[in-house]
Amino acid sequence: MKVGTTWGTNIKAFIVDYGPKIVGAILVYIIGQWIIRRLVTLIGKGISSGKFDVSLTKFLLSLVKVTFQLVLFLSIAGILGVNIMGFSAILAGAAVGIGAALNGSLGNLAGGVMMMVFKPFKVGDIIEAQGQVGVVQELGIFNTVILTPENKTVILPNGALSTGVIVNYNTAGHLRVDINMAIANDQDVDKARQVAIEAMKKHEKVLSTPAPEFAVSSVSDFMTKITIRPYTTQSDYWDVYFGVTELVKKAFDANGITGPTPTRVVYNK
Template sequence: METQKWIDAGYNYIVDYGPKIIGAILIWIIGNWVIKLMLKGLKRVLNKGDYDESLKKFLTNLVKWILKVVLIIVVLGTMGVETTSFAAVIAAAGLAIGLALQGSLGNFAGGVLIMIFKPFKIGDLIEAQGELGVVKEIEIFTTKLNTPTNKEVIIPNGALSNGNIVNYSTEGKLRVDLTFGVSYDADIKQTKEVLMNVLTSNPKVLKDPSPTVNVSELADSSVNFAVRPWCTVADYWDVYFETHENAKIALDAAGIEIPYPHAVEIQKQG
């Protein structure tokens, strides 16, 4: 009788739970197959978009685990397990983690946006958050810049993505804005020719766009010329410093005076 009782109980268990277990196994197998197909499709989309490799891996793994969790909940529900409370616990845990890591999540979201929209890339010269430098590394949470003084600046991606970004490398060319003042006694045409010759004789100054020299201001003690050479991003500082030096030498050689402040002493006799 005892044996028959156990046989009957086993039979009833198989009848009650057998289809659920088989269904859960089938759902697990089919679900994993569907997840693999979805991940392959996602990888193809990311590869076509030419996104950063670290972003590809992160998004792929994130989608994979989200789908896995959903699949596990569906399998448990198929087997008759109450999943409502289980889902509520996951949601509550997610909310708590989100509140605790609010700043980090903002930086993470900023990093994702930067990697997707690509306002700059490694090697670009940018100005952002009051810092100027060459992009050294783009990570999920931060971006590293190398400044002209060879300092490493680490900027949180949240602030970086929400602020203004000036990318000097996008167009591949930069204009160097310089101003030179000469005496009112100097010949304007001659001065323009001398300054233009300084620009055109420098091989680092681009011919297209062509450099310009124009009178920009009649100041208190000088006639100011706006000198505007164009160059590549890499040659910016070379052109900046060389133009200052060569312009001084050329103006002196042409006998064109560069005025400087004079002190006038007035003595009162009494």
């Protein structure tokens, strides 16, 4: 009987001491989550109505949500009687350890912040970085997502992205499409230029201003490398790239402009 009485007394004391705190913590959690959702929604609408791009909006909302969740967590800990100062010290120590273990992740976070500040690109831009070319789909806290012409989703870590070379094809408002080709050395370059430019003008998505360009990029023993450069808009980049390549190839064939033929010299001993 004494054991049962002791257990009953302990449970009763626990309920008296911690019951209200637990109930209060649960209520605060439920109400807090509702408030956070409302605040994030309102802040999101406020940011969206301003002059912020999609990348910055998503990034700021992520930071706001994490901050609110941390405040709610500390509030609940305080209601339950947890020593916040001591708990903060534990969190700080844990942060150091986690930071050492997640050095790359912190670097990606810092890279994300840097790109939000300096804005080398935005969602929808065509960029070339880390050996990849594609349209930016999302700029997150830790990584950037791009979609390649092959319809592949590539995730680039922000740390490497922020410290590497980034080519943004959208900066000037229109895009120059560089297409490398080659003709045989005995071909008339002026004729090739005229045929190529006329072929580029036939593509409906090639801009008239700036005008399409033709350049000789290099000459070797058996071929002359050329670069044709039509201009277009961001959304039509790949259509122009593949379409113009086909048009110029067909135009060269129709006008008797031949490509290089590799030669092999055989010595008889």
